[in-house]
Amino acid sequence: MRLFSSFLLFLGLSPCLLQAQGVPLSQSVSPILSDSTCTINCQDPGYRLMTQVIDGETITREYIIHVPSGYQEGDNLPLVIVYHGFGGCAYYMSDETGGLNDLADEENFFVAYPQAAYRPEKEDTYWEPGFNGGESIYLDDIFFSEQLIGHIDEEFSLDLSKVYAAGYSNGGMLTYSLACLRGDLFGGVCVMSGALLDGMDSCDPTEPVPMIIFHGTGDGVLPYDGDQNYASVPEVVSLWVNHFQIPTSTLTSTELNGGNVVHDSYHGGTNNTCLSLYTVIEEYGFPGDHVWFSQDMDGVSPNRVMWEFFAEECASVDGISHETYDRVQVFPVPFEDQLFLGNIGVSSATYHMHDVQGVLVRTGRVGADGSVHGLGDLPPGCYLLRTAGSTLKVVK
Numbered sequence: 001m002r003l004f005s006s007f008l009l010f011l012g013l014s015p016c017l018l019q020a021q022g023v024p025l026s027q028s029v030s031p032i033l034s035d036s037t038c039t040i041n042c043q044d045p046g047y048r049l050m051t052q053v054i055d056g057e058t059i060t061r062e063y064i065i066h067v068p069s070g071y072q073e074g075d076n077l078p079l080v081i082v083y084h085g086f087g088g089c090a091y092y093m094s095d096e097t098g099g100l101n102d103l104a105d106e107e108n109f110f111v112a113y114p115q116a117a118y119r120p121e122k123e124d125t126y127w128e129p130g131f132n133g134g135e136s137i138y139l140d141d142i143f144f145s146e147q148l149i150g151h152i153d154e155e156f157s158l159d160l161s162k163v164y165a166a167g168y169s170n171g172g173m174l175t176y177s178l179a180c181l182r183g184d185l186f187g188g189v190c191v192m193s194g195a196l197l198d199g200m201d202s203c204d205p206t207e208p209v210p211m212i213i214f215h216g217t218g219d220g221v222l223p224y225d226g227d228q229n230y231a232s233v234p235e236v237v238s239l240w241v242n243h244f245q246i247p248t249s250t251l252t253s254t255e256l257n258g259g260n261v262v263h264d265s266y267h268g269g270t271n272n273t274c275l276s277l278y279t280v281i282e283e284y285g286f287p288g289d290h291v292w293f294s295q296d297m298d299g300v301s302p303n304r305v306m307w308e309f310f311a312e313e314c315a316s317v318d319g320i321s322h323e324t325y326d327r328v329q330v331f332p333v334p335f336e337d338q339l340f341l342g343n344i345g346v347s348s349a350t351y352h353m354h355d356v357q358g359v360l361v362r363t364g365r366v367g368a369d370g371s372v373h374g375l376g377d378l379p380p381g382c383y384l385l386r387t388a389g390s391t392l393k394v395v396k
Contacts, residue, residue, distance in 0.1 A: 037118055038062070038089035038125065050144075050151050052137045059138045063114040063148060064090045067156070069105040078109040078162035078187075079152060080310070081145065083116070083171025087124040090115040096168070098294035100303050107307060110156065114148055116141075116170070127170050129177035129197050141174055142181055149185065164310045166190040168292050169222065173197050176236075183207030188310040190214070192292045192302075195222040195230040200243050208244045208273040212309045213237065214302060216280040216288020224279070224288075237264070237277050244269035252360055256298045257282075263297075265360055267314060274314035278305070299365045300350055308350060312386075330385075334395045337376035341366065341392070351387035353394075 041047055046065040051058050071077060082100065084093040090113040094101050104111045116125040117138055133139025137147055149163055165186050167175030172194015179189045180203035188210040215233045217224045226232030231239075241248060246269035254263045260282040267274040280288030283295045293302040300308075331340055351372060353362040366372055366387055378396055385392045 038091060038115055040089060040091045041115055044091055048151070048155075050137060050147065052147075054136060059136070061115065061117065061137045061144055061148075062090065063112050064094070065152060065156075066094065066101045066104055066111040066113075068108050068110065070108050071110075071156070074157055075108075076157045076159040078164065078310070079112060079149070079158050080104070080109060080164045080166055080307075081112045081114065081148065083114060083127060083165070083167035083174050085169030085171055086116075086122075086126055088116065088171075089125070093168075097292050098303065099301070103301075103303050103307060107311075109162075109307075110152065110158070112148065112152060114144070127167075127174035129173050130202075131181065142178065145174075145178060146182065146185060162187050162310075164188045164190070166192065166306060167194055168192045169194060169290065179209050179211060179240075180204070183209035187313060188212070190306045190309070193219055193222060193290045196236045196239070197230075200239050203243055205243065205270075208270045210274050210309070210314050211240060211244075212276045212278070212306055214278045214280060214293050214306075216283065216290065216293070218287025219290045221290040233277070233279070237275065240275055241266055241269075244273040244275065246273065246275060254360060254363075257295075261297050272314050276309060278302070298363060300363070304350065330392055330394050334380070335375060336396070338371055338373045339375065339394060341370040341372070341387070349387050351385055353383050353385045355381065355383055 041062050041064060044064045046067070048063050048065055050061045050063070053059070068077065080100070082093055082097060084090060084096070093113045094111070100111055116127045118124065119126040119128070128139075128141050131140060131142055135143055137144040145165070149158070149160070152158060153160065163186055165175045165178050166189070167173070169192075172191035173196070175189050175191050176194060176196045177198075178186065180200065183204060184207045186209050190212045192214045193216065194213075213233070213236075215224055222230055224233050226235065246266045248266070250266050250268050252265050254265070255261070256263055260280070262279045262281065264277040264279070265274070266276075269275075278297065280293055282288060283291075283293060295302075297305060349366050351364060351366050352360060354360050361378060361383070362375065364372070364374070372385070375396065380396050383394050383396065385394050
């Protein structure tokens with residue numbers, strides 16, 4: 001535990017950490033060991049502090065919680081945990097995710113922004129993938145993540161079957177590790193511009209977790225094609241597809257944004273696990289960079305793509321034949337280039353259309369008049385259209 005004491009002397013105490021615990025500054029307390037240099041975190045109204053006492057020393061970890069505007073006490077809501085990148089602060093991450101809190105208000109889920117601990121050997125804040133010290137919220141970020149979920153659930157009501165992890169850059173490294181070692185904690189994971197540090201040998205094969213990956217081909221920090229330190233994105237995808245036992249024959253590829261984004265979708269793995277890869281070739285006119293992506297993909301924001309992937313739990317790409325179809329008026333029958341949906345409140349909602357084999361053939365937004373356009377190139381046949389919680393059988 002001398003590591004903590006040395007860091008404490010280097011960093012000094014932040015008054016907001018003590019006040020967050022309700023400890024008067026004049027009161028004598030056991031050493032309080034701050035987990036980061038991001039003292040700005042406590043300026044956020046959602047600031048929370050976790051503590052753990054080990055060998056007489058109080059270790060702290062911080063996070064920021066966004067409570068959706070529609071939350072009412074007793075609601076059991078989903079939670080998305082967002083892990084920032086190397087050297088980052090939780091305080092800034094809500095801005096860097098480009099409107100995720102607004103989406104959470106709209107869709108009614110919590111967002112937690114945990115703070116990575118300062119690591120002296122890294123000389124900055126850093127997430128440590130893998131098991132690194134057992135039951136210590138400082139040494140082991142896997143254990144910290146587990147305790148974080150419990151800490152939030154104590155204050156609010158979570159639907160623990162709908163807890164999701166999303167990580168950017170170094171936070172993506174931890175997210176991969178969580179999927180590998182503690183898939184039982186999560187209903188889905190998302191990696192934005194991340195990297196897989198270790199192989200899959202230590203992963204738990206009994207707890208596969210749906211996974212969505214976004215990565216830019218112009219990433220200069222964690223290169224898409226890999227380097228001497230990191231595997232390429234296609235290699236990482238292949239490892240996960242094999243780990244999840246997803247048949248490679250299920251791969252479907254769709255071009256979005258005029259070919260600037262390519263969506264590769266795999267499905268039908270263990271426990272119906274699926275994996276989606278969004279390769280960003282160009283964003284806002286520049287090569288896909290090392291960022292949390294924000295430009296709409298065929299009219300849908302990456303945040304919403306991520307959330308809908310979580311919410312659908314792989315149902316949109318497998319097992320469609322087992323759905324119970326809502327009896328909703330759809331016309332004309334058969335349709336040609338466009339169709340119209342009856343009064344089911346789907347205006348501006350996202351839709352996904354699959355063929356009867358479950359292959360995604362089209363995605364987009366329902367028009368304000370309930371119309372779905374641009375279907376003229378589809379071959380004649382039966383399709384399944386999913387939107388606003390409904391699954392509709394349509395015929396061309």
